[in-house]
Amino acid sequence: DAGITxxxxxxxxETGRQVTLMCHQTWSHSYMFWYRQDLGHxxxxxxxxxxxxxxxxxxxxxxxxxSRSKTENFPLTLESATRSQTSVYFCASSRAGxxxxxxxxxxxxxxx
Amino acid sequence: xxxxxxxxxxxxxPEGENLVLNCSFTDSAIYNxxxxxxxxxxxxxxxxxxxxxxxxxxxxRLNASLDKSSGRSTLYIAAxxxxxxxxxxxxxxxxxxxxxxxxxxxxxxxxxxxx
Numbered sequence: 483d484a485g486i487t488x489x490x491x492x493x494x495x496e497t498g499r500q501v502t503l504m505c506h507q508t509w510s511h512s513y514m515f516w517y518r519q520d521l522g523h524x525x526x527x528x529x530x531x532x533x534x535x536x537x538x539x540x541x542x543x544x545x546x547x548x549s550r551s552k553t554e555n556f557p558l559t560l561e562s563a564t565r566s567q568t569s570v571y572f573c574a575s576s577r578a579g580x581x582x583x584x585x586x587x588x589x590x591x592x593x594x
Numbered sequence: 595x596x597x598x599x600x601x602x603x604x605x606x607x608p609e610g611e612n613l614v615l616n617c618s619f620t621d622s623a624i625y626n627x628x629x630x631x632x633x634x635x636x637x638x639x640x641x642x643x644x645x646x647x648x649x650x651x652x653x654x655r656l657n658a659s660l661d662k663s664s665g666r667s668t669l670y671i672a673a674x675x676x677x678x679x680x681x682x683x684x685x686x687x688x689x690x691x692x693x694x695x696x697x698x699x700x701x702x703x704x705x706x707x708x709x
């Protein structure tokens with residue numbers, strides 16, 4: 483009954499370091515998404531995936547890398563973290579066909 | 595480019611009041627519209643999903659309407675309670691952005707229900 487989980491929930495890192503945020507869902511949803519939420523901007527789509535090994539850019543993809551080797555996992559990597567990537571990151575999933583999106587609890591990332 | 599606006603940004607009401615939250619979007623070409631609730635420090639909880647062919651959806655004390663031609667949706671909360679205090683987010687799934695699964699969010703309305 484886990485649904486969709488994210489780890490870590492909180493992360494502090496330094497500029498230039500690589501960071502990977504994990505997302506795992508137990509529903510076998512085909513679609514998975516990564517958003518960032520910032521004051522003044524609301525939620526913005528970073529990357530999404532329609533199925534294993536299929537990913538595509540969203541509105542703000544620069545500085546991020548994703549992969550999806552298994553349907554249930556969708557990690558987000560910041561290859562060289564910058565202060566502007568300080569944000570709350572949410573993972574979401576949905577069935578195909580414009581269905582509801584279900585969100586994880588979020589990861590609060592601080593880049594010093 | 596689809597834009598979603600929610601006004602007001604914040605709303606404070608006394609307990610028991612019926613209230614309406616507003617959402618507007620610039621392009622009527624949408625697959626659906628979703629209302630979410632977000633509690634402080636938490637993720638988003640889906641409240642209601644309205645398909646583009648529908649006019650409204652109801653769940654308990656919540657009723658969401660959709661007027662696609664005018665680019666508007668409202669979320670009606672009946673008999674508000676302090677537990678309804680949260681930020682309410684509206685999101686549309688645009689037809690024109692290469693897939694029905696992507697969402698464009700408004701910035702939300704922060705609701706406070708005072709006992």
